[in-house]
Amino acid sequence: MTFRKSILLLLSLSMLAALVACSSSSSSTPPPITITVTLSSVATSLTVDSQTPIKATTNDTAGVTWTVTCTTSPCGTLNPASTLTGAATTYTAPASPTTGVVITATSVTNHAIFASTPAITIVAITVTLSSVASSLSVNSQTPITATTNDTAGVTWTVACTTSPCGTLNPASTLTSVATTYTAPASPTTGVVITATSVTNHAIFASTPAITISTLADGTYVFSVTGWDSDGSPYHVGGAFTISGGLITQGEQDFVDLYGPLSDDINGTGLSTVTTTADGNLQIILVTCDGTDCTQPDLAVGVGGTETFNGSVYPLNSAKAAITEYDAWATGSGELDTQDSTAFVKGTAPGPASYAFVIGGIEGGFLFNFNMGGVINVDGAAGKGTISGKGSVFDANDDFVTYQEEHFVNTSIVSAPDAFGRVMFTLDTTPVFPEMILAGYIVNSKKIQLVETADAYGASLGGIAYTQTPPAGGFTSITASANSYVVGLNGSDTLAVLQVAGLLTLNADAENTISGFINYNDLNLQSQTAPSAITAGNWAEDAGTGRVTLSNVTDGTAPSFTLQLYLDGNNHAPTIMLADWAAVGGPGFQQSGGGSFAAASFTGPYAMSATGWDAGEAGEFDAVGPVVAAGSAGTFAGFSDVNWLTSAPITVPAENVSGTFTAAANGAFTGTITGLDVTNCPAFKIGASCTADTFIYYLVDPTGDNIAIETDNKQITLGYFIQK
DSSP, X not given: OOHHHHHHHHHHHHHHHHHHHHHHHHOOOOOOOOOOEEEOOOXXXXXXXXXXXXXXXXSOTTOEXXXXXXXXXXXXXXXXXEXXXXXXXXXXXXXXXXXXXXXEEEESSOTTOEEEOOOEEEEOOOEEEOOOOSEEXXXXXXXXXXXXXXXXXXXXXEEOXXXXXXXXXXXXXXXXXXXXXXXXXXXXXXXXXXXXXXXXXXXXXXXXXXXXXSSOSEEEEEEEEEEETTTEEEEEEEEEEEETTEEEEEEEEEEETTEEEEEEBOTTTTSEEEEOTTSOEEEEEEBOBTTBTTSOOTTSTBTTEEEEEEEEETTEEEEEEEEEESSSEEEEEEEEXXXXXXXXXXXXXXXXXXXXXXXXXXTTTOOEEEEEEEEEEOSSTBTOEEOSTTOEEEEEETTEEEEEEOOOTTEEEOOOOTTOEEEEEEOOTTTSOOEEEEEEEEETTEEEEEEOSOSSOOEEEEEEEEOOXXXXXXXXXXXXXXXXXXXXXXXXXXXXXXXXEEEEEOOSTTOBEEEEEEEESSSSOOXXXXXXXXXXXXXXXXXXXXXXXXEEXXXXXXXXXXXXXXXXXXXXXXXXXXXXXEEEEOEEEOOSTTOOOGGGXXXXXXEEEEEEETTOOOEEEEEEEEEEETTTTEEEEEEEEEEOSSSOEEEEEEEEEEEEEOOTXXXXXXXXXXXXXXXXXXXXXXXXXOEEEEEEEEOSTTOOEEEEEOSSSEEEEEEEEOO
16 A cells, blocks of 8 residues: 555545544434323312213323222222323212212323322212292292202102192203292192202102192282172272181271171181182182171172182282172272281381372262372381371362372371281361271282271272382482383273373483373274374472373373372382373383383283273173283183173183284284173174284283273273283
8 A cells, every 4th residue: 555545544534533423422312201191170079970071181192091099989980991182081970978089090101190189079969949838829830949969950740649730840950940830720739849860860859748729828918899780889808818728717898889898708618719610710708797707798799708710820829810700790800918027916007108099989979080199107107197298199080180189197097907907097188088998918018908988988999009219219300211001990071991001201301201002982093003192291209209291192182191109119000180081090110111022922821801891781800811922922811701781791711812913112912802792602692702902011021911902892901910
């Protein structure tokens, strides 16, 4: 090898060595993979037999394996036993309680890497029920809830001594979500409602045995206004007690143009509460001659016996619409469960103020009479004295009107007796003679009124609502921007008159009134649509809740004044002041206006109606259940009808149907078939039922409404009520 070649070889070897050295210094061993495992959260308390999904998130591509330990086995199971990252396994708790349950997910690749839950307690499933009264009325609806730690909820069942037992809807609920129990249409005993755990059918809770009576045990206040066979308008009100399905005691006040009568109600088994063949409520009250129950009061009812049929409000079994249903009289009214905690026997009510309306016929001259106002019981607690301060009344006596009159300081309200009966002695001089009203306390917010022996000698009845002023009291704008639905009965210079409407008190500079008003005395022009109010202004008295609507008209009838009396609880009893009409009746502050739809008028309702036929052959009244299908714009049901003609006619279970078209403001239009007493087969041989024109004024989102007939066939004012 030459020297030159040797040098080249050495250089090549040196460069190769350098390259190898370079290569070695630039490479390194990869770091080890760190495996992590995290778990989704799990409750620290689970019920036996429950199933709970749980996930592990890991960067181990092989996934995790699952295990469970606890203080006392069995500890439960996990399925599947291994999962990839993010995939759930299901933990099934054991069938018996235990503690210290720990669920662990362990890396498949490195068993030293794992994650565990905090200690979990496995508890027994529990189910408890809300309380339910031991006595319920037929057809009533009662909400009931089950509280359970079973996340799947409960299923509901009902059993009883004699079927049918009623229904539950829905049939299953989650914890604290109510189902509704609807009692059967006939009495039964031993009704037991049960809520059973969905997860474990061995776990359940049941109510004590419930008795389904025609009316549940308790004291009831009733009030009816109508026409009797003595040719007089009448009013009757009172209270009776039911125990074990039997009427055990009671008292009532009755008045017509032949005078007032105060009688006890026979509680020896003669007075009864049952259901009719068609399922309506029926109350038979046998009067005592005063307090002598060995003799009936033959001046009342059929030989001293009054019969009332009724329909319980579907969403409030404490109330029912009723009608007198015998050959002696016909009338419409209401039955209320009395709240005995609302009064103390021997202690006069007050201090309190009451918005009231009474109406009827003035004694002697048969003049129509209406009075409304505010009675302020402002004396010391328990004294019942009425100084006149804060009290006010308005009246229409045979189309002669009186506005903003006052009681004088000899007025007083007495202490209640055991039935909640009080006596309002109202000194209205010099406007009218002294008036004495028997009042039956329903609850802390309501008193039914009937005139008794006094100097005025009229036939009057009505209602008083305890005022609950809003924060700051009644002001001059309490009613501003509110709407009110009214339904009024009475007469005009020609005949019997009915009025219904929707009154909106606008919040503008002039305090204008808008809305609708419809009236029917069979002489006015028929109205197939709500008649728009074209003029009127309103003003409110600060302090009393008295609201005056002046110069109201729809352009078809003379203008008039309406007086509304607010109670602060959405009631606004109303009278009309006019030289051509005198009417009065209930009023309600509307809720839901602007958002009503056909679906607002949906479900079961108690329907009552009162009116006169075209020939003025006598008053008729009807009561019964109907069911509305809002989506279809129809309803159907039946009513028991009593028509006080020269030969009184009582017709049970007369089919009733109707149609309606919705409006967002709550003024629905439609028809009713089956209430026309001169054009139905049951009332007049050879006739066929006709569809009469009606307008329905909705009061609230549940569809409660006042309906008025607006054709010339007859006059009818109807009420459709759920609660």
